[in-house]
Amino acid sequence: MRIVVFSLFLLAFGHAASAQNEPAYQLRGRLMDAEYKDPVRYATILVVNKNKGTNSTSKGTFNIPVQIGDTIRFTSIGYEPLEIFIDDNVVESLDEELMLFMIPKIYELDSVVVFELGDDFYLRRKKGQPIDIVGLPKPPENPKDWSKPQVTWGTEYGGGVTISGLLNVFDRKLQEQKRVERLQEAKQYQETRRQKIDSKFNKKFVKMITGIDDRVIDEFMEFCSFTDNFILDSTEYQLTLGLLDRYQAFLRR
Numbered sequence: 001m002r003i004v005v006f007s008l009f010l011l012a013f014g015h016a017a018s019a020q021n022e023p024a025y026q027l028r029g030r031l032m033d034a035e036y037k038d039p040v041r042y043a044t045i046l047v048v049n050k051n052k053g054t055n056s057t058s059k060g061t062f063n064i065p066v067q068i069g070d071t072i073r074f075t076s077i078g079y080e081p082l083e084i085f086i087d088d089n090v091v092e093s094l095d096e097e098l099m100l101f102m103i104p105k106i107y108e109l110d111s112v113v114v115f116e117l118g119d120d121f122y123l124r125r126k127k128g129q130p131i132d133i134v135g136l137p138k139p140p141e142n143p144k145d146w147s148k149p150q151v152t153w154g155t156e157y158g159g160g161v162t163i164s165g166l167l168n169v170f171d172r173k174l175q176e177q178k179r180v181e182r183l184q185e186a187k188q189y190q191e192t193r194r195q196k197i198d199s200k201f202n203k204k205f206v207k208m209i210t211g212i213d214d215r216v217i218d219e220f221m222e223f224c225s226f227t228d229n230f231i232l233d234s235t236e237y238q239l240t241l242g243l244l245d246r247y248q249a250f251l252r253r
Contacts, residue, residue, distance in 0.1 A: 029100055030100070033079075042076075043075065045074055050070065068087060076102060082103075193228070193232070206220070
């Protein structure tokens with residue numbers, strides 16, 4: 001029995017020793033925001049299987065010793081956790097600085113209604129004196145846009161500052177409305193862009209420059225394969241030269 005226990009001890013000790021003898025590598029890289037490409041500062045970087053770690057710098061860079069078989073976990077407030085497993089493929093790329101992108105975590109809340117407590121409400125605190133701050137603009141008389149943060153100085157219940165609308169950035173209905181507006185703006189932009197292209201590069205202009213036959217004009221315009229940016233950025237003279245050059249190539253086919 002003692003021989004079996006001693007053998008198991010040697011086997012476990014040998015396995016641990018072999019793991020410790022694995023060569024160490026330096027994992028160097030930079031953590032970036034996947035949406036805005038800004039550095040993720042002071043993120044927590046942990047070697048999960050060893051319970052050791054470090055933090056990213058103010059520029060998002062990090063440098064941590066690792067071994068094959070380690071699992072590295074990156075966490076930061078406001079971002080989804082990120083994990084990478086150190087294997088031969090990762091080790092081969094350690095000569096270069098790794099660029100890791102962390103995905104922002106989205107918190108969606110329902111609409112928020114902000115209201116002021118009445119004077120007779122038992123939790124209401126004693127009203128303070130109005131604060132007279134010189135140089136601050138008075139609140140606008142026009143109706144407020146409650147989709148944006150608002151600041152009001154001096155309410156009918158007493159002095160102080162009322163800030164509202166700040167949580168609208170998490171309002172799902174408002175965010176959906178903004179997405180629809182962005183899609184409509186993008187569609188309008190594409191339509192306007194297409195109208196400008198058609199006004200410069202059309203059958204009438206092509207026939208005037210080349211005198212090409214109506215039977216092959218569609219085929220020729222497709223053969224020209226001008227990019228949208230070339231058509232929009234070219235002067236009428238440059239576009240004419242481009243048409244003549246493509247027309248000669250079209251005839252030599």
